[in-house]
Amino acid sequence: MSLLQVSELRGGYGSGADILGGVSFRVDPAEIVVMIGPNGAGKSTAMKAVFGLMQVRGGRLTYKDQDITGLPPHRVVRHGICYVPQEHNVFPTLTVHENLQMGAFLRKDSPAREMERVYELFPPLKEKRRQEAGTLSGGQRQMVAMGRALMLDPGLLLLDEPTAGLSPKFMGMIFERIQEINALGIGILMVEQNAKQALGMCHRGYVLAQGHNRLEDTGANLLANREVAEMFLGG
Amino acid sequence: MTEILQLVIYGLVLGSIISLGAIGVSLIFGILRFAHFAHGDLMTLGAYFALVFYGTLELPMPVAFVVALALTAGVAVLLDKLLYRQLRRSSPVILLIASVGVALMVRSVIQMVWGTSNVVYDQGITMPYVVWGLRIKPDWLVILGGVAVLVTAVHIFLQHTTMGKAMRATADNMDLARISGIDTERVVMWTWILGAALAAAAGIFLGMDTRLHPVMGWRMLLPVFAAAILGGIGRPYGAIVGGLIIGFAQEFSTLVLPPSYKTAVAFAIMVIMLVVRPTGLFRGRS
Ligand SMILES: Nc1ncnc2c1ncn2[C@@H]1O[C@H](COP(=O)(O)OP(=O)(O)OP(=O)(O)O)[C@@H](O)[C@H]1O
Ligand SMILES: [Mg+2]
Numbered sequence: 001m002s003l004l005q006v007s008e009l010r011g012g013y014g015s016g017a018d019i020l021g022g023v024s025f026r027v028d029p030a031e032i033v034v035m036i037g038p039n040g041a042g043k044s045t046a047m048k049a050v051f052g053l054m055q056v057r058g059g060r061l062t063y064k065d066q067d068i069t070g071l072p073p074h075r076v077v078r079h080g081i082c083y084v085p086q087e088h089n090v091f092p093t094l095t096v097h098e099n100l101q102m103g104a105f106l107r108k109d110s111p112a113r114e115m116e117r118v119y120e121l122f123p124p125l126k127e128k129r130r131q132e133a134g135t136l137s138g139g140q141r142q143m144v145a146m147g148r149a150l151m152l153d154p155g156l157l158l159l160d161e162p163t164a165g166l167s168p169k170f171m172g173m174i175f176e177r178i179q180e181i182n183a184l185g186i187g188i189l190m191v192e193q194n195a196k197q198a199l200g201m202c203h204r205g206y207v208l209a210q211g212h213n214r215l216e217d218t219g220a221n222l223l224a225n226r227e228v229a230e231m232f233l234g235g
Numbered sequence: 236m237t238e239i240l241q242l243v244i245y246g247l248v249l250g251s252i253i254s255l256g257a258i259g260v261s262l263i264f265g266i267l268r269f270a271h272f273a274h275g276d277l278m279t280l281g282a283y284f285a286l287v288f289y290g291t292l293e294l295p296m297p298v299a300f301v302v303a304l305a306l307t308a309g310v311a312v313l314l315d316k317l318l319y320r321q322l323r324r325s326s327p328v329i330l331l332i333a334s335v336g337v338a339l340m341v342r343s344v345i346q347m348v349w350g351t352s353n354v355v356y357d358q359g360i361t362m363p364y365v366v367w368g369l370r371i372k373p374d375w376l377v378i379l380g381g382v383a384v385l386v387t388a389v390h391i392f393l394q395h396t397t398m399g400k401a402m403r404a405t406a407d408n409m410d411l412a413r414i415s416g417i418d419t420e421r422v423v424m425w426t427w428i429l430g431a432a433l434a435a436a437a438g439i440f441l442g443m444d445t446r447l448h449p450v451m452g453w454r455m456l457l458p459v460f461a462a463a464i465l466g467g468i469g470r471p472y473g474a475i476v477g478g479l480i481i482g483f484a485q486e487f488s489t490l491v492l493p494p495s496y497k498t499a500v501a502f503a504i505m506v507i508m509l510v511v512r513p514t515g516l517f518r519g520r521s
Contacts, residue, residue, distance in 0.1 A: 051414060073413035083414050091407040094400065102404045105397070106416040148415065 001065060002026045003156050003187045004081070009049055010058035018057065019045045021211040025189075027156060032178070032188045034198045034219065036232055037208035043191040044086050046208065047158050051076050051083050063156070077106060082149035086160035086191070089145035092134025096125050099133050099144050103151030111151055118147035121177055139170035146177070156187040163194055175201060195232035199223045207231075237368045242486045248375050248444060250482020251382040255437035256455060257462035257474035258389060259430030265406035265469035266426045267323070269330040273314075273337040274434055274459060278452030280341055281307040281435020282442040283349050289356060296356075300381075300439055304432040311431030312424055320423075338453065345449045354447040378440045385436055386475060389429070393471065398425055406469060457498055458485065461505035467515025476516070480504075 004027040012019040019042050027033045035043050048054045050061060052072045061069045063079050082103075091099050100118060104111035119126040122143040128136060133144050142162055149157055162178065163171040175197055182188050192198035199205050199219040207215035207228060215222065222228050256278060263271045284306045288299035314337060322330050363370040393399040398421075405412040405422045413419050438452055445451070462481045466473025484504060485497040492500070508515070 053410065053414075073410070074416050074418050077414065077416035085411065085414070088408055088411065091404045091411065093407050094404055098400055098404075101397075101400060102412070102415045102417065105401060152416070 001029075002062075003029050003031070003064060004050070004189065005062045006046070006050065006059070007061075008059040009046065009056065009061065011049060011054055011056040012045075013054055015055075019054075019211055020049065022059065023208065023211065023213055024059075025206050025213070025216075027187045027189050028203075029155075030182065030185050030187055031204065032182050032190065032202040034195075034202040034205040035189065035191045035208060036193075036195045036198065036205065036228075037214070038231070041208040042211040043208055044160050045211075047083065047085075047160050047189070047191065050081065050158060077152065080152065080155040081158065082152055082154040082156075083158040084142075084145045084149045084160060084162065086164065090133040090136075090141050090148070093132055095130050096133055096136070096144055097129040099148050100151055103148035106152060114151045114153055118150055121150075121180065122147055139166050139174075142166065142170070142174060143177075146174075146181075150181065150186075154186060156189065157181065159188065159190040161191050161193060163192065171197075195228070196223070199228075241369055242490070243483070244369060244371065244375070246483035246486035247479070248378055248482070249486060250479035251379060252437050252440050252444070252478075253455065253458050253462050253482050254475045254478025255382060255385065255433045255440070256459035257466065257478045258386075258471045259433045260459055260463040261466065261469055261471050261474040262402070262406075262426050263430050264463070265471075266402065266409075266423060267319070267330070269327040269334070270460065271430075272331060272334040272456065273341060274430070275452035275454070275456035276338045276341040276345075277307055277311060277431050277434040278438030278441065278455060279345055279447075279449060280310060280438070280452075281431075282438035282447050282451065283345055284435065285439045285442070286349070286354060286356065286447060290354075300436070303439060304435045307435035307438075308428040308431045311427040315423065315427050342449055342453065349447075349449070351449055356443055356447070372444075374443045378443060381436065381440060385433060389433070389471065392429070398422070402426060402429075454498070457505070458482075458501040461501040461508075464505055464508050464513075465516055467517045470515065470517060473515055473517045 006026065007024045009020050009023045010018055023046055035046065037043050045054055049056055052070060056070050060067065063081060066079065068076055068079060091102060094102065100115055104114065124140055125143055125147060128140065133141060136144065146162065159178065163174050166174065171194065178188060178190065179201060190198060199222050202219040205217065205219050205222045206213060215225065215228065256274060260271055260274050281303050284303035285299045288294045288302050289296050318333060318337065319330060322333055361373055363372045393403060401412065401417045401422050402425060405417060405419050409419055441451055441455065458481050462477035463474050465480055466477030481501050481504060485500050488497060488500040
């Protein structure tokens with residue numbers, strides 16, 4: 001059984017033209033799946049589709065065999081999917097600690113265990129827990145954003161360009177953490193610009209172009225693919 | 236000196252009433268991104284609700300106060316469900332215009348039910364205390380104490396309750412709030428409850444300080460908006476400071492201008508702020 005299954009997804013924003021013209025992908029349990037593609041290919045849109053943030057006009061989305069097509073965001077989360085958007089992914093005027101608490105909004109029990117786990121994964125956050133997230137550096141904000149998404153102990157984590165704009169030091173660190181998170185049994189669907197590293201660490205990958213599937217293969221095979229090399233790995 | 240101190244007292248009373256209104260305007264703007272023009276008339280409505288329970292039904296004022304706040308909050312939630320909610324997907328200008336319509340409607344109903352003449356909560360004149368030559372009306376102590384309690388309650392709500400934090404989170408970024416599992420429709424409802432209850436309190440305090448009249452709240456709308464903008468619209472804490480500044484500015488202007496220019500002073504401050512520093516004194520949202 002797949003964790004997430006997206007078939008023939010079609011749709012766009014509001015009443016605008018279709019951005020996705022029938023995209024299909026899946027994430028199996030505890031897999032890392034990477035999605036690459038040129039700017040404007042619709043990668044972020046595909047993630048928003050999973051989260052009910054765009055207008056789905058065709059196709060079907062299931063999570064653990066349950067239909068989640070067209071559910072509003074706060075209902076999708078309940079299924080155990082958490083999402084870190086590409087931009088504006090922290091609450092800037094809330095403290096680090098409050099950001100994490102908001103990630104646990106749906107929990108009935110105390111989130112103390114998850115909170116501890118996030119602070120272990122990202123030690124710098126513990127020192128800054130009383131600081132407003134908007135005052136942090138880009139790398140630290142990304143840690144807050146990922147921490148927030150881990151508070152519900154999700155089965156699947158969607159990460160939209162988690163290393164965008166980060167220094168190489170932070171980039172490597174975030175990639176390491178993603179693998180650690182995955183080792184906990186959490187499935188990962190990740191959009192990445194740094195195709196080489198991302199494909200190197202993933203189980204499977206997809207190449208999207210102009211709102212359609214272009215390629216689909218294991219990470220290693222995609223790295224060896226000529227078309228991928230020309231388009232994303234600098235020739 | 237006494238004259239200046241007396242103005243400080245006037246300014247404090249007026250300013251704290253304005254603050255209560257401005258907190259609501261700021262919260263509503265922060266969450267729903269529109270200027271709620273019916274806020275002044277919610278103040279009026281709250282004042283008249285209290286009149287029913289205090290004046291007509293002769294309940295103690297604290298009871299009438301609480302009931303009036305609850306009723307006004309109920310009206311606001313109802314207005315949101317019946318009207319504003321339907322328009323939320325359209326542009327903020329549409330919502331703004333709708334709220335102007337609501338303002339007129341609420342005022343007409345008030346005029347129909349309670350008439351257009353001035354009314355007071357208590358007949359007769361209470362003698363002010365005189366301290367060091369300063370006149371202090373007993374009502375003012377009630378008002379200042381009431382505002383202090385309410386502002387503290389709002390602070391505790393926003394900082395220490397889950398719903399309060401969710402409200403701040405939603406004001407920061409509504410999409411991210413929904414992604415995190417926050418039911419933003421519930422947040423919106425609580426925003427109306429809080430904003431309208433504070434407006435009702437402001438209206439009742441205004442009625443205690445002066446008198447009740449169907450346009451009492453509408454006349455306060457400009458100073459209230461000026462305070463919200465001064466404090467950085469969308470920032471409830473800024474709105475409190477903004478309210479006090481507007482209150483002081485209005486009262487101190489009477490040193491050099493005729494009292495009828497008080498509102499013009501608030502208007503002038505608002506326009507200057509919008510031109511010079513539209514994000515407010517404390518970096519609000521634009
Ligand atoms: N909120 C929106 N409203 C309307 N159109 C949008 C919106 N967001 C994105 N688009 C359009 O949808 C198309 C796909 O955008 P999307 O953000 O999904 O691309 P992407 O593959 O994530 O690109 P990037 O690598 O730049 O992040 C683009 O043409 C973009 O202009
Ligand atoms: Mg994108």
